[in-house]
Amino acid sequence: MPDLVTHLASAYLFKKFTRLSRGVVLFYLGALLPDLVSRPLHIVWPAIYPATQPLHSPVGAFLYCWLISLFFRSDQRKSVFFLLFGGSLLHFFLDIFQKHLVGGYLWLFPFSLRPFSFGYFWPEDALRVLPYTFLMVLIVFLISAWRKKQ
Numbered sequence: 001m002p003d004l005v006t007h008l009a010s011a012y013l014f015k016k017f018t019r020l021s022r023g024v025v026l027f028y029l030g031a032l033l034p035d036l037v038s039r040p041l042h043i044v045w046p047a048i049y050p051a052t053q054p055l056h057s058p059v060g061a062f063l064y065c066w067l068i069s070l071f072f073r074s075d076q077r078k079s080v081f082f083l084l085f086g087g088s089l090l091h092f093f094l095d096i097f098q099k100h101l102v103g104g105y106l107w108l109f110p111f112s113l114r115p116f117s118f119g120y121f122w123p124e125d126a127l128r129v130l131p132y133t134f135l136m137v138l139i140v141f142l143i144s145a146w147r148k149k150q
Helices: 004-016 024-044 046-056 058-069 077-095 130-149
Strands: none
Touching: 004 024, 004 077, 004 130, 024 046, 024 058, 024 077, 046 058, 058 077
16 A cells, blocks of 8 residues: 555646646545545454455445535535545555555455455555655646746
C-alpha cells in the first residue's frame, strides 16, 4: 500500500493533469478513504482483517462513497459520489501494483475471493521514493503557479 501522502500526491497530480476543478477536496478524500476506512479497524483488532478486506475493494468503496454522499443535499449527491469514488479508484490503481507477502486485495469481491496484484513494488518502497514524490509535486505546483502568473 502506498502511504497516505503518496495517495494524496497522486490525487493532486491527477487533478493538475485533468480538468478536475470543482469539489477537488472530495476527490482528495476519496483517494484516502480506502485506507482510512479499513486500516484503523485492522490496526486496532488484527483478527478482524478478513472482515475488513472487502472495505478495501471497489465494491466496498462504492458502498461507503454512496453512504457518505447521502449526507449531502440531494442535488449534490451524484457529484459527491463520483468525486469520492473517482479518488478511491485512483487509490486502487496505485495499490494494484504492490507486492504482498500473503494474500492481497480482493479487487473483484464479492464475485471472487481471489486476491490479485501486479507485484511491482513492496509497500515500504513508497517511503523510499517519498522525497521524489514531494519534489515532483513541488515542481508541478511551481509550474502551475508560474503559468497562472503569466
